[in-house]
Amino acid sequence: MLDNSKGADAQFVSELHTALSAAGFEVEVREPSPQAMYDTTVHFVVEGVSIRVPEKVGRGDLELVAAAVREAEERRRTERHRVRAVAIYEGETSRVLAWVDVFASGGL
Numbered sequence: 382m383l384d385n386s387k388g389a390d391a392q393f394v395s396e397l398h399t400a401l402s403a404a405g406f407e408v409e410v411r412e413p414s415p416q417a418m419y420d421t422t423v424h425f426v427v428e429g430v431s432i433r434v435p436e437k438v439g440r441g442d443l444e445l446v447a448a449a450v451r452e453a454e455e456r457r458r459t460e461r462h463r464v465r466a467v468a469i470y471e472g473e474t475s476r477v478l479a480w481v482d483v484f485a486s487g488g489l
Contacts, residue, residue: 382433384470388413393430396456400449431468434478443469447481454483 383401385394394410401408432446450467466480 382409382411384411384431384433386411386413387429390429393453393457396453397430397432397450400453401446404445404449406446406449429467431470433470433472436472438471438478443479447479450481451483 383394383397385391398408398410432450434442434446446469466482468477469479469481470476471478
């Protein structure tokens, strides 16, 4: 599941959806609520887009998700538009399985 409930970046969510689907994953998108809309001149989003995977997901699948995140990032126009890291959460918990550093190559 792509979690964009905070309304961080709809375009990036679309690119991630495409990359994860191409990697063979069934992808659900959690859209932002109307309360998540914000004025960027006043408010800041601490965490942008995150990914939630089923419990007990294998390391191989986590690596495929990480590769899809990096692929989506590579298509961004400039580094300024790139996200520093994307959290991969275990289900609906607050447990982070991995942070995908989009500026690193390979691995988690």
